[in-house]
Structures are given as C-alpha cells and as structure tokens.
Amino acid sequence: MADRRVVVTGLGVVACNGLDVASFWDAIKAGRHGIATLPALVGKYTTTFGGAVALDNLALAGGDTKIARRKDRFVLLGLKAAAEAMADCGLDYKNWKNPFRVATIVGSGIGGLATIEEEHTTLMQRGATRVSPMLVPKMIVDSSAGDISIAYGAKGPNYSITTACATGSHCIGAAFNHIRSGLCDVAISGGCEAPITGLGVSGFNSIKALSTRNDDPGKASRPFDRDRDGFVIAEGAGILILESLEHATARGARIHAEIVGYGLTGDAYHETAPDPSGAAGAACMQMALDDARIRPDQVGYVNAHGTSTKFNDAGETAIIKRVFGDHAKAATAAGKGLAVSSTKSMTGHTLGAAGGIEAIVSILGLRDGVLAPTINYDNPDPDCDLDYVPNAARAAKVEYALSNNLGFGGHNASLIFKRFAG
Amino acid sequence: MDRKRIRDEVIEILCAKLHNLPQPSDDDYDYEGQVLVPDITKDPLDVAEVSMDLEDAFGVNFEEVLPGDAGMETLGKVVDYLESRIIGQQKRTAATKKELAED
Numbered sequence: 001m002a003d004r005r006v007v008v009t010g011l012g013v014v015a016c017n018g019l020d021v022a023s024f025w026d027a028i029k030a031g032r033h034g035i036a037t038l039p040a041l042v043g044k045y046t047t048t049f050g051g052a053v054a055l056d057n058l059a060l061a062g063g064d065t066k067i068a069r070r071k072d073r074f075v076l077l078g079l080k081a082a083a084e085a086m087a088d089c090g091l092d093y094k095n096w097k098n099p100f101r102v103a104t105i106v107g108s109g110i111g112g113l114a115t116i117e118e119e120h121t122t123l124m125q126r127g128a129t130r131v132s133p134m135l136v137p138k139m140i141v142d143s144s145a146g147d148i149s150i151a152y153g154a155k156g157p158n159y160s161i162t163t164a165c166a167t168g169s170h171c172i173g174a175a176f177n178h179i180r181s182g183l184c185d186v187a188i189s190g191g192c193e194a195p196i197t198g199l200g201v202s203g204f205n206s207i208k209a210l211s212t213r214n215d216d217p218g219k220a221s222r223p224f225d226r227d228r229d230g231f232v233i234a235e236g237a238g239i240l241i242l243e244s245l246e247h248a249t250a251r252g253a254r255i256h257a258e259i260v261g262y263g264l265t266g267d268a269y270h271e272t273a274p275d276p277s278g279a280a281g282a283a284c285m286q287m288a289l290d291d292a293r294i295r296p297d298q299v300g301y302v303n304a305h306g307t308s309t310k311f312n313d314a315g316e317t318a319i320i321k322r323v324f325g326d327h328a329k330a331a332t333a334a335g336k337g338l339a340v341s342s343t344k345s346m347t348g349h350t351l352g353a354a355g356g357i358e359a360i361v362s363i364l365g366l367r368d369g370v371l372a373p374t375i376n377y378d379n380p381d382p383d384c385d386l387d388y389v390p391n392a393a394r395a396a397k398v399e400y401a402l403s404n405n406l407g408f409g410g411h412n413a414s415l416i417f418k419r420f421a422g
Numbered sequence: 423m424d425r426k427r428i429r430d431e432v433i434e435i436l437c438a439k440l441h442n443l444p445q446p447s448d449d450d451y452d453y454e455g456q457v458l459v460p461d462i463t464k465d466p467l468d469v470a471e472v473s474m475d476l477e478d479a480f481g482v483n484f485e486e487v488l489p490g491d492a493g494m495e496t497l498g499k500v501v502d503y504l505e506s507r508i509i510g511q512q513k514r515t516a517a518t519k520k521e522l523a524e525d
C-alpha cells in the first residue's frame with residue numbers, strides 16, 4: 001500500500017496560559033505567559049515558581065469526585081485536552097465504524113509523580129498494607145493512553161512512549177506512521193504532564209536545570225536570551241486528532257493542517273547533556289525533511305525545543321544552522337528565510353506534554369498565518385543568532401513548519417506540518 | 423461498638439465511593455440485602471478501595487476474603503464479619519487485661 005496522507009482534524013490543549021485552544025492561542029499571539037510564584041514551593045525549594053494550570057483536580061475532572069480521586073493529575077490534564085480535541089474534530093466516537101482502527105498514542109515524561117509521593121509517604125508512615133490500591137493504576141505513564149482510550153472507545157493501537165521532553169512529539173510521530181502505513185484511520189496522540197511536585201522541582205533543581213529567577217518569574221523563561229538561567233517547570237497537555245486524508249474528507253471534516261514528516265534519532269552521548277557535536281539533533285531534522293520530501297528552504301518556521309537553558313538553546317541554534325544553512329538567516333514577512341521561536345517562553349517547559357502543545361502552536365501558525373513569538377528576548381546571545389521572532393507575534397504565510405523536541409537521554413524528535421491546501 | 427453503629431458506618435463508607443448506593447439518610451432502603459459484586463459495583467478497584475477504607479475505619483484486616491467474595495457477598499454479611507472481628511478483638515483485649523491483672 002502506498003503511503004497515505006495524514007491530516008490534523010482536532011486540537012486540544014491545557015496550559016498555564018490557556019485552558020483551551022482558543023484562549024491558549026490568543027495568549028500565544030499576544031505574547032502572554034502563565035508563569036507565576038507558586039505558594040506551595042515558597043520556603044521549601046530553590047525554585048519557587050512554575051507554570052501551573054489554574055484548575056484543581058476536581059475541576060479538571062469536571063466535578064466528578066470519583067475521576068478526580070482515581071486519576072493522577074497528568075491524566076486529568078490529558079483527558080481534558082483529549083475531550084477538547086475530540087469535540088473539535090467532530091468524530092462520532094460513540095459510533096465508530098471500526099474501533100480497532102482508532103489508535104491512542106499518548107505519553108508522559110514522568111507519569112504520576114504526585115501519586116508516587118503521596119503513597120510513598122503512606123508507606124513510610126503507615127506501613128505497606130495501607131498503600132492505596134490506586135497507586136499502580138494512577139502512577140503508570142501508560143494510564144494516559146489507557147484512560148483516554150476508555151473515554152472514547154478507541155480499541156486500535158494503544159500505548160505510551162516515554163522519551164522525557166520529546167514524548168509528545170514521538171507519540172504524534174508514531175501515530176502519523178500508523179495512519180500512513182494503513183494500520184489505522186484515526187489516532188488520538190500527544191502528551192500530558194504534571195511535574196510540579198516536591199520531587200519534580202527538587203530533582204530538576206538538583207541538576208541545576210531550573211531557572212532560579214524567583215524575584216521575577218514572568219521573565220524567567222527566556223529562550224535564546226543571553227541571560228537565560230534554566231527552564232521553568234510547568235504542567236499541561238496537548239492532544240491532536242490525526243486522520244487519514246481519505247477518512248477526513250469522506251466525512252467533510254475541517255482540516256487544520258497536514259503532517260508530512262517525522263525524524264527521530266538518539267544522541268548516544270549523556271544522561272542529561274546534549275551532544276555538543278549536534279550530530280544526532282541535526283540528523284533528526286534532516287530525517288524529517290527527507291521523510292517529507294522537501295528541501296530545507298521550503299520550511300518557513302521552526303518551533304524550537306528552546307528550553308531557556310544555556311546548553312540547549314546554543315546547541316539547538318547550531319544544529320538549525322547546520323541543517324538550514326543560509327536559509328536560517330532572518331525571516332521576512334513574505335515568508336522568506338527561517339523564523340525560529342520557543343513556545344516555552346510563555347508556557348514554561350511541560351516536559352512530556354511539550355511536543356503536543358508545540359505541535360498545536362505550529363499548526364495554528366500555519367493555518368492562521370502567524371509566527372508565534374519568543375518572549376523575554378531582551379539581550380542577544382552571540383551563540384544564538386537566528387531570527388527568534390522576538391517578543392511579538394508576526395504575520396507570515398508559511399508553507400511548512402518543523403517542530404523540535406529534544407529529551408533527557410538524548411531523544412530527538414522532529415515533526416513537519418504543512419499548511420493544508422487540499 | 424454495637425451492630426447498628428457498625429452498619430451505619432459501613433453504609434457511610436460505601437456510599438462515599440460507590441455512587442449507585444442511595445445516601446444513608448434513606449431509611450427505607452434495604453442496604454443489608456445489597457449484593458456488592460456485581461449489583462453495587464463490578465469494578466475490582468472499587469472493591470479494593472472500600473475494603474481498605476473499611477479496614478482503616480474498623481482496625482481490621484480482611485486478609486484472604488474481601489467484601490464481595492463468597493461468604494461476604496452482601497453488605498449485611500460484611501457487617502456481620504466486621505462485628506465478629508470486632509467482638510473477637512474485644513474479647514482478646516479483655517482476656518489480655520485479665521491475665522495482666524492476675525500476674
């Protein structure tokens with residue numbers, strides 16, 4: 001069977017700067033972040049701020065106490081985003097023609113960290129027999145894919161990929177491959193994460209990965225800026241509904257964009273540090289370009305991983321320049337050149353959810369002719385010398401957008417989306 | 423603790439998590455005759471959760487037989503089981519105290 005075309009027909013997001021796609025996209029276009037001091041962290045942790053979603057677990061569960069109690073927060077975030085994506089795509093999930101051709105590929109970088117912490121406390125304080133029977137089903141990463149599939153009766157391929165900060169992109173890439181190969185017609189894909197817990201914050205603090213700009217949290221996530229000092233921990237979810245083009249057009253679906261390329265490589269270098277040679281990161285983007293059968297100069301926008309750490313942003317800049325060459329020089333409103341920006345300047349770093357959330361920014365940018373900005377870009381860094389769409393969104397009609405995510409462990413993923421033109 | 427107190431507390435605990443049971447205020451409802459599995463719930467995680475809640479509340483361990491299993495099919499039989507365990511504990515405590523007093 002020849003490869004089938006794959007399109008995006010549904011979007012769902014929950015982030016610290018927007019609880020649904022409409023409010024999130026408005027915030028992104030306005031350069032509005034959602035990062036703030038978190039009282040629960042003050043006085044206890046080196047970093048006292050983050051990108052928290054302004055809904056408690058009961059609200060995320062739509063007021064259902066049983067769901068709120070029996071799901072970890074990362075799954076509740078994923079379920080909320082999936083609900084929006086499913087409503088957006090208009091599929092009648094209660095009457096699938098063939099539920100075995102509906103995939104659910106959704107992951108998390110960490111899983112139910114809050115649940116693990118709570119139950120470990122129970123184990124230490126009350127003993128082994130008092131550990132909740134909900135510990136295992138709540139904490140496991142794959143409960144994200146499992147619970148979403150249960151909600152929508154999706155009985156096709158079902159699993160989670162865990163590749164730290166590249167999780168969401170790898171899940172979308174896998175779903176893309178399953179549809180274009182003919183294994184299934186529809187896929188619910190993306191990532192979800194709720195890492196703002198004691199262990200999450202202290203663990204990332206211990207490896208000096210987090211910004212400590214406690215006196216000015218809103219300015220802390222500043223990818224590619226000279227004064228960046230680490231990433232901002234954040235929670236959220238980004239879910240996409242992918243469909244084969246035939247399946248989508250047969251039902252008259254609205255199509256947001258097409259997904260045309262996927263690259264994935266591994267650094268094979270270090271637990272947390274990116275390979276300074278950038279070989280695997282560059283190969284990943286090149287693989288996605290080859291997969292999409294396009295030249296580098298056809299890409300008008302890169303949604304960078306752009307974490308706001310010293311190493312990532314300089315290294316990612318170098319590999320973008322290596323892959324895109326002269327084309328990486330400043331973009332123009334006419335769509336020439338390459339614009340690069342980091343969504344994390346506004347959302348913080350949602351780890352395993354980032355790939356899903358940033359895919360949505362890339363897709364909406366293609367659809368609406370808007371390049372999302374990198375906010376807090378005040379002082380250029382000589383090692384970061386691309387057009388980062390500084391501080392304000394820009395109108396630009398772009399044909400192809402590439403979204404990068406690079407995870408601890410050396411996991412690299414690049415997705416390429418195309419403006420849908422029939 | 424008498425049987426009515428045990429019964430009322432069991433109903434309260436089960437109602438908190440098994441939402442297809444009427445609230446405890448419904449005096450006309452035959453709680454004790456309700457079959458836990460599958461009438462009240464078919465979900466093994468529900469059973470595991472409420473079993474642990476009952477253990478916490480009454481200071482007992484269900485050990486090998488959980489509520490809903492053979493011998494403890496109905497809510498009334500769960501109350502019976504808890505009552506027997508609590509009475510047993512009370513008797514053991516009294517005997518221990520007596521032994522200590524005699525020593």
